[in-house]
Amino acid sequence: MRRFLISLGLALSLCASGAWADADPVALKALASDDFDARLGAIATLVAAGDADARRILTALSDDALAVAGERVVIVAGEQVLDAATGAAIKPAPASPESISLNNSLRQQVNSALAALRLLSDDRAERLASAKSLLSDMGEGATLLPLLDKALKQEQDGEIKPILVQLRAQASLASPDAALRLQAVKDLSNSASPAVKALLLGLLEKQGDTFVEPDEKVRAEAQFAVKAIDSRLVWSDLSGRLFTGVSLGSILLLAALGLAITYGVMGVINMAHGELLMVGAYSAYAMQGLFRSHLPDYVDYYVVAAVPVAFFAAALVGMAMERTVIRHLYGRPLETLLATWGLSLVLIQAARLLFGAQNVEVANPAWMSGGLQLADNLSLPWNRLVIVAFSGFVLLLVWLMMNKTRLGMFVRAVTQNRPMAGCVGVPTARIDTLAFGIGSGIAGLGGVALSQIANVGPDMGQGYIVDSFMVVVLGGVGQLAGAVWAALGLGVVTKFLEGWAGAVIAKILVLVFIIVFIQKRPQGLFALKGRFVE
Amino acid sequence: MQTRRTFLKAAVLSASIAAIGGLSSSAWAADTIKVGILHSLSGTMAISETALKETALMTIEEINAKGGVLGKKLEPVVVDPASDWPKFAEKARQLLSQDKVAVTFGCWTSVSRKSVLPVYKELNGLLFYPVQYEGEELEKNVFYTGAAPNQQAIPAVEYLMSKEGGSAKRFVLLGTDYVYPRTTNKILRAFLKSKGVADADIIEEYTPFGHSDYQTIIAKIKKFAGEGKKTAVISTINGDSNVPFYKELGNAGLKAKDVPVVAFSVGEEELRGVDAKPLVGHLAAWNYFMTVKNPENEKFIKMYRDWAKKAKLPKADTVVTNDPMEATYVGIHMWAQAVEKAKSTDTDKVIAAMSGQTFKAPSGFTLKMDETNHHLHKPVFIGEIKADGQFNTVWKTKGPIRAQPWSPFIPGNEGKQKL
Numbered sequence: 001m002r003r004f005l006i007s008l009g010l011a012l013s014l015c016a017s018g019a020w021a022d023a024d025p026v027a028l029k030a031l032a033s034d035d036f037d038a039r040l041g042a043i044a045t046l047v048a049a050g051d052a053d054a055r056r057i058l059t060a061l062s063d064d065a066l067a068v069a070g071e072r073v074v075i076v077a078g079e080q081v082l083d084a085a086t087g088a089a090i091k092p093a094p095a096s097p098e099s100i101s102l103n104n105s106l107r108q109q110v111n112s113a114l115a116a117l118r119l120l121s122d123d124r125a126e127r128l129a130s131a132k133s134l135l136s137d138m139g140e141g142a143t144l145l146p147l148l149d150k151a152l153k154q155e156q157d158g159e160i161k162p163i164l165v166q167l168r169a170q171a172s173l174a175s176p177d178a179a180l181r182l183q184a185v186k187d188l189s190n191s192a193s194p195a196v197k198a199l200l201l202g203l204l205e206k207q208g209d210t211f212v213e214p215d216e217k218v219r220a221e222a223q224f225a226v227k228a229i230d231s232r233l234v235w236s237d238l239s240g241r242l243f244t245g246v247s248l249g250s251i252l253l254l255a256a257l258g259l260a261i262t263y264g265v266m267g268v269i270n271m272a273h274g275e276l277l278m279v280g281a282y283s284a285y286a287m288q289g290l291f292r293s294h295l296p297d298y299v300d301y302y303v304v305a306a307v308p309v310a311f312f313a314a315a316l317v318g319m320a321m322e323r324t325v326i327r328h329l330y331g332r333p334l335e336t337l338l339a340t341w342g343l344s345l346v347l348i349q350a351a352r353l354l355f356g357a358q359n360v361e362v363a364n365p366a367w368m369s370g371g372l373q374l375a376d377n378l379s380l381p382w383n384r385l386v387i388v389a390f391s392g393f394v395l396l397l398v399w400l401m402m403n404k405t406r407l408g409m410f411v412r413a414v415t416q417n418r419p420m421a422g423c424v425g426v427p428t429a430r431i432d433t434l435a436f437g438i439g440s441g442i443a444g445l446g447g448v449a450l451s452q453i454a455n456v457g458p459d460m461g462q463g464y465i466v467d468s469f470m471v472v473v474l475g476g477v478g479q480l481a482g483a484v485w486a487a488l489g490l491g492v493v494t495k496f497l498e499g500w501a502g503a504v505i506a507k508i509l510v511l512v513f514i515i516v517f518i519q520k521r522p523q524g525l526f527a528l529k530g531r532f533v534e
Numbered sequence: 535m536q537t538r539r540t541f542l543k544a545a546v547l548s549a550s551i552a553a554i555g556g557l558s559s560s561a562w563a564a565d566t567i568k569v570g571i572l573h574s575l576s577g578t579m580a581i582s583e584t585a586l587k588e589t590a591l592m593t594i595e596e597i598n599a600k601g602g603v604l605g606k607k608l609e610p611v612v613v614d615p616a617s618d619w620p621k622f623a624e625k626a627r628q629l630l631s632q633d634k635v636a637v638t639f640g641c642w643t644s645v646s647r648k649s650v651l652p653v654y655k656e657l658n659g660l661l662f663y664p665v666q667y668e669g670e671e672l673e674k675n676v677f678y679t680g681a682a683p684n685q686q687a688i689p690a691v692e693y694l695m696s697k698e699g700g701s702a703k704r705f706v707l708l709g710t711d712y713v714y715p716r717t718t719n720k721i722l723r724a725f726l727k728s729k730g731v732a733d734a735d736i737i738e739e740y741t742p743f744g745h746s747d748y749q750t751i752i753a754k755i756k757k758f759a760g761e762g763k764k765t766a767v768i769s770t771i772n773g774d775s776n777v778p779f780y781k782e783l784g785n786a787g788l789k790a791k792d793v794p795v796v797a798f799s800v801g802e803e804e805l806r807g808v809d810a811k812p813l814v815g816h817l818a819a820w821n822y823f824m825t826v827k828n829p830e831n832e833k834f835i836k837m838y839r840d841w842a843k844k845a846k847l848p849k850a851d852t853v854v855t856n857d858p859m860e861a862t863y864v865g866i867h868m869w870a871q872a873v874e875k876a877k878s879t880d881t882d883k884v885i886a887a888m889s890g891q892t893f894k895a896p897s898g899f900t901l902k903m904d905e906t907n908h909h910l911h912k913p914v915f916i917g918e919i920k921a922d923g924q925f926n927t928v929w930k931t932k933g934p935i936r937a938q939p940w941s942p943f944i945p946g947n948e949g950k951q952k953l
Contacts, residue, residue: 036698103918104815105700108791194760195792201762237757244749247617251747354850357576357614358584364781370812371785377756381785384749453781454746455774459577463744485538498750503741504711516682 012493028073028084031061032100039106044143047113056116057084060111109195116144119151120162126174127155131163135193147172155180168276173199178215185218189225192232194377218394236378247384249491250452251449253484255464256471257391257398258443262318263437264472265415268326271340273468274461275332275347276314276440278482280447281456282351283310286358294318300365303448310444318440319348322433323495344461351458359457368452387449394445400482403440411435476524485525544629551623565610567602567879569594569866570629572640577617578773582858583631585803587612589859590639592597592841599678603870604877613792617743617773619649623865627648630657636879637662639862639867642774644668644714651676660881662869663863664932665779666798668717669939672953675881677888678909679865680858682937683721686767689914690819691722692794693929694766695729699916700794702766704735706755712739718770718798724943735763745775746781746815752877756786759793767795784812786937790918791815801856805923808947821897821912823925828898834863835896854923855896864895864910868903899934906952909937 030042035408046054060066060075067076073084074097081093102110115130134144148168155161169187172180186204188196200222203213213219238258255277262270284306291302321343329336364383372380402408412430413421454460455465471490474480490510497506518524567952571590573583592606602608611633616621622641629635629652637660641647644667654661654675666681668770693699707722709715719738726736737758739751742847759765771779776799783795796817802824805813824835868891872880876887889905902911911934917925 055924060827101926101928103698104790104794105698107815194756198760205763233760240753241750244753247749250746352576358580358848359777361806369785371787373787377760378789381782383781383785402738453746453778457580457774463746491555493749502739503751504746507742 025085032068032073039400043109050117055230056087058110058114061102062114064099064101066100068100069094069097081520109159109270111192112144124157128160131160131334135163148195152311170199175298178218182218182221183223185221189228191229194233197229198227199533214271233377240378241495243380243449244494245495247388248495249488250388252393252467252471252491253487254394254446254449256468256483256487256509257394258439258446259468259472260480261439263481265411266435269337271337271465272344272347273443275344276318276443277447277450277464278351278461279314280310280444281451281460282355282449283313283444284448285362285456288362300367303365309450314436314444315441319433319437322436348458359455360454362451364452390449394442395484398442407434443511460498463510473518474514474524476526479526482524483527536828544624549877551635554555566607568609568633568635569611570635570638571610571616572625572629572632572638574617574729579617579642581804583775585859585864588845588847589862591837592838595724597870603873606718608823610619610689615857617643622646623653624648624788639866645712648713658881659881659886662865664865669941670717672907672939674885674953676908679861681912682909682939683718683941684938685808685821685912685914685935686798686819687718688725690916691725691768693916694796701764703763704765705767705840706758706767707736707738708767710775711742715770721941721943722768728943743773746778748779752786752788755793765793767793768796770799772799775889777808779806780813794844803856804852806854810919810923811921814921816919817916818925819914819916820855821914822860822919823915823927824855825924826898830894830898831896841950864893868893901934904936907937908953909939911936
């Protein structure tokens with residue numbers, strides 16, 4: 001039925017195109033009407049005409065510049081108002097023309113029609129671009145078939161031609177000629193796009209008792225082509241899922257790395273760790289505000305500036321906490337737990353007072369928006385790629401600090417044997433403060449990363465405290481390497497479970513798994529070897 | 535501590551309102567009608583509910599400026615249940631038994647409404663609920679000024695299935711894990727089944743409140759959409775999870791022309807926190823859009839903008855109006871009309887006077903409170919997101935339609951349509 005309507009529309013429009021000057025106002029009026037089918041028909045009429053007038057009207061339509069003023073259809077071009085039918089300026093300009101707006105399906109039709117018209121352009125780059133855009137988004141292909149035929153005949157370029165062949169194949173899947181359809185399916189079988197697969201699957205559908213595709217040979221060929229495409233999609237699908245796991249893992253790692261120092265190495269149960277993340281995230285927000293008001297040209301780089309600011313802000317808060325509260329409670333884990341929990345409430349309330357109880361908006365800079373398209377069904381979002389790289393960078397920094405610097409050596413010495421370290425002249429009290437500050441600063445860095453993907457609000461830290469402890473405990477207390485493996489492992493496992501059982505169940509399963517694991521192996525994945533003085 | 539703080543807050547707020555309204559403190563200490571406002575001002579729902587509190591305060595000020603109700607000024611009592619469902623019941627009890635409010639305007643999530651219901655029934659209070667919801671409920675003490683499923687969800691899905699909406703054949707029902715999305719999806723599943731959509735062509739996905747990692751779900755939608763036939767996503771995600779969801783949607787390159795997402799809990803206010811450019815063309819169904827053109831709406835928008843400036847709201851120059859705000863506005867006015875008609879604030883007398891009340895709403899239609907089912911007759915609009923975060927209406931009903939709180943698509947609901 002639909003196919004019939006389209007061919008009817010096409011036939012009508014082809015007749016009409018001969019007497020274009022007469023048909024134009026009718027089509028224009030139909031464009032402005034409320035009737036969806038009439039509007040679709042009007043677009044088909046304009047596409048079939050394909051002349052400069054039609055192109056002008058379609059472009060205006062796609063730019064939302066076409067409007068109705070009284071009885072007339074006009075194009076609004078800045079200050080000027082042009083008559084859509086003739087392109088002449090109307091003087092005086094009519095008051096408040098009402099814009100003709102398109103919905104998704106009409107806009108897609110108009111855009112693909114415009115792209116198809118550009119296939120006939122003299123500029124090679126323009127032809128290539130429009131062919132590629134049509135490949136991902138063709139809309140109702142049958143309308144474009146005559147244009148594609150024409151373009152294919154003219155095209156000489158080696159890169160554009162294969163795309164056109166594929167486009168033509170996509171458009172002619174609905175053709176009434178079975179041989180043409182068979183050829184089309186064969187042409188499509190070497191694609192790797194889910195959109196093409198969906199088209200081919202459409203042929204295999206049943207409508208009532210009959211198949212959409214009446215010819216058995218075409219159906220068999222389509223079945224074969226779907227299998228071929230599937231085998232190409234399976235790898236990109238798997239790597240996509242692996243990436244989401246690594247990305248979640250890198251976020252868990254950033255959240256937990258600070259805790260791996262304060263809890264893992266120093267043994268302080270810091271319930272305010274999540275709030276240190278929050279301090280980092282709010283630093284990013286504050287930097288964004290500063291850049292917006294003082295350096296609007298460089299606003300895209302506020303994230304870079306936020307990194308050191310967040311580190312020092314969180315480190316200062318952490319050091320203040322250590323000096324005032326935690327220092328007096330070393331060796332008393334229960335009191336530490338309660339005191340830091342109280343501190344976390346204080347910090348949440350402070351953020352509420354300073355920034356308000358509502359979430360604040362932290363925008364992704366332009367270079368972190370969008371994604372890297374690796375395959376038709378695999379695009380990796382830039383913000384997540386950047387965060388994965390950033391967590392690697394922070395990890396490297398922490399490793400260097402702990403293993404290659406004098407400070408790192410002191411920290412290790414103090415945590416391994418405090419009295420002996422003190423005897424050989426290590427200022428243990430200062431080292432405690434500094435180590436706690438560094439752990440807190442790293443949590444601040446995690447906060448900057450979180451601000452790019454999650455909501456920033458006063459109680460955002462609460463959601464990460466459990467995850468962070470999970471990572472540190474699972475990895476083995478006192479081990480950086482353990483935290484890395486635990487974070488990545490939890491990330492990947494969570495994502496595969498989510499794909500299989502949904503987000504709610506996945507969360508429960510992971511918690512159950514950790515409880516069971518800790519029962520069996522309380523020391524975590526990596527146990528410290530050697531002698532310790534507790 | 536908590537009550538003291540909220541008390542202080544309420545006191546400060548009321549004082550500021552008194553100052554704004556230019557009332558002398560003696561004038562309103564004399565005789566006022568107390569009105570409760572029960573919306574989360576912190577936590578995951580604050581993104582949506584804070585604006586409703588502001589709208590309520592604005593409307594109360596508007597009514598007071600015209601002389602109040604029954605010759606008395608209205609006195610707002612604002613409490614913050616902090617997106618914590620049991621606390622909603624606690625605060626509701628406080629409003630009713632301690633503050634003795636005549637009426638409460640409040641709640642957003644259905645779970646919060648379910649949590650306060652027993653309190654309103656027990657103490658015979660009056661609650662105006664301004665948000666679209668899942669239906670399957672009809673309480674004497676509640677007036678529902680938001681949409682029932684047949685005034686939002688069902689028309690939206692019908693639109694998606696029409697040729698105009700892209701002839702969708704497969705559906706992803708995506709929601710936050712609580713009563714509203716679960717019930718709505720149950721109704722939609724039954725509705726889709728009645729339209730001949732097979733079970734294999736529907737998947738349901740739920741996430742916890744405040745969920746922020748939507749990678750897996752977006753990947754799943756992409757895969758599902760790649761398995762043939764046009765796919766659409768119906769989102770009942772609530773609260774601030776919408777921001778990461780739409781961010782991820784934009785970053786993953788899932789365009790509206792391939793897989794349209796129609797949302798029932800995302801309006802102009804929620805889109806303020808997102809860069810709307812990658813979302814152009816995704817849909818929402820509501821009973822009001824800020825872009826609707828009519829004199830009532832212009833007045834409403836101007837009033838709220840002025841209010842935002844006066845109340846010094848954050849980013850007051852970019853405030854927007856949305857559907858639940860309109861429903862709050864309509865609800866307060868209708869309540870005031872009913873009190874005038876009943877010549878009393880007594881719950882039972884006001885309930886009787888509410889039936890058949892009409893109000894010329896900013897949506898451009900005169901809305902009527904149904905005589906029997908406590909729901910408004912509302913028009914339905916379907917809009918596509920524009921680059922500026924506003925909506926372009928692509929479909930609307932000819933006029934207001936009557937609510938069916940008990941969905942006919944759920945067996946056993948026949949004959950339940952009245953109170």
